[in-house]
Amino acid sequence: MDSKNLLPGVTPELLTWLASQKRAGFETVVIHQALREAGWDDAVARALLDLPAQDPRELEHQDAGELPPPLPVPWPPTLAQHLVMPAGDRSVRALVVMREPDLLVLDGLLSDEECQALMAAAQPRLARSLTVAVKTGGEEENADRTSQGMFFERGETELIARIEARIASLLNWPVENGEGLQILRYAPGAQYKPHYDYFDPAEPGTASILTRGGQRVATVVMYLNEPEAGGGTVFPEVQLECLPKRGNAVFFSYSRPHPSSRSLHGGSPVLAGEKWIATKWLREREFI
Ligand code: PD2
Numbered sequence: 001m002d003s004k005n006l007l008p009g010v011t012p013e014l015l016t017w018l019a020s021q022k023r024a025g026f027e028t029v030v031i032h033q034a035l036r037e038a039g040w041d042d043a044v045a046r047a048l049l050d051l052p053a054q055d056p057r058e059l060e061h062q063d064a065g066e067l068p069p070p071l072p073v074p075w076p077p078t079l080a081q082h083l084v085m086p087a088g089d090r091s092v093r094a095l096v097v098m099r100e101p102d103l104l105v106l107d108g109l110l111s112d113e114e115c116q117a118l119m120a121a122a123q124p125r126l127a128r129s130l131t132v133a134v135k136t137g138g139e140e141e142n143a144d145r146t147s148q149g150m151f152f153e154r155g156e157t158e159l160i161a162r163i164e165a166r167i168a169s170l171l172n173w174p175v176e177n178g179e180g181l182q183i184l185r186y187a188p189g190a191q192y193k194p195h196y197d198y199f200d201p202a203e204p205g206t207a208s209i210l211t212r213g214g215q216r217v218a219t220v221v222m223y224l225n226e227p228e229a230g231g232g233t234v235f236p237e238v239q240l241e242c243l244p245k246r247g248n249a250v251f252f253s254y255s256r257p258h259p260s261s262r263s264l265h266g267g268s269p270v271l272a273g274e275k276w277i278a279t280k281w282l283r284e285r286e287f288i
């Protein structure tokens with residue numbers, strides 16, 4: 001059965017649900033049972049299970065030649081079995097699991113002492129944040145991003161190397177594919193307006209950016225402190241807001257550099273106090 005020649009009663013919404021169940025790793029027998037309990041005939045349920053795990057909304061884009069094929073993305077290998085996951089020198093607990101976008105809220109990725117040490121090491125090197133200039137591949141100040149920031153080199157200190165090894169172990173993604181850790185400090189009123197972290201393939205500067213390790217495929221935003229008000233990380237397409245808690249993190253991936261990833265996200269304005277985060281962007285290949 002082709003998903004475009006739908007059987008009577010099989011809606012695009014049902015196919016979207018089916019794709020999300022398959023991608024979430026539910027076993028065929030479980031999905032089959034859910035379909036049967038929802039009243040589907042056994043033959044139709046089996047035909048549905050034979051379809052590729054692709055959301056029909058994506059197929060529309062792909063048919064129009066707009067969608068690149070999906071890239072492999074990081075994900076904790078043990079999550080399906082255990083909510084507390086090994087991460088090298090530490091265990092990390094998943095508090096929220098979301099699909100489309102693929103997203104985890106993580107508890108205890110960093111210790112309080114590590115958060116404080118990152119802030120102290122970054123403080124003297126903070127400068128007005130820059131963003132990638134998509135036209136040229138260089139960097140520029142951006143009114144949509146009013147924080148201060150700095151980058152550590154990968155492996156720059158023992159602390160940085162330890163955190164990078166932990167993230168690599170948790171997500172089963174090579175340390176070498178990570179960009180240097182970025183620290184951001186938001187003063188009251190500062191924000192980071194909604195954006196995608198991948199590099200837009202249509203922009204002229206992207207080809208040169210991609211020579212250093214390919215696309216970004218995932219982001220880990222780690223909260224180093226707690227503002228008194230505001231400063232959540234928002235995902236407007238799925239009405240989700242992650243609130244900063246010291247040591248916690250939000251991880252999300254985007255297998256395609258396309259809005260169908262639903263990975264649009266932003267940092268809401270800080271209303272009172274300061275917000276500090278560390279961001280780790282993960283690339284397809286070794287980031288040199
Ligand atoms: O500060 C945040 O919550 C935030 C929001 C959006 C950080 C980033 N993007 C980022 O570092 O990419």
Ligand code: ZN
Binds near residue numbers: 196197265
């Ligand atoms: Zn971002």
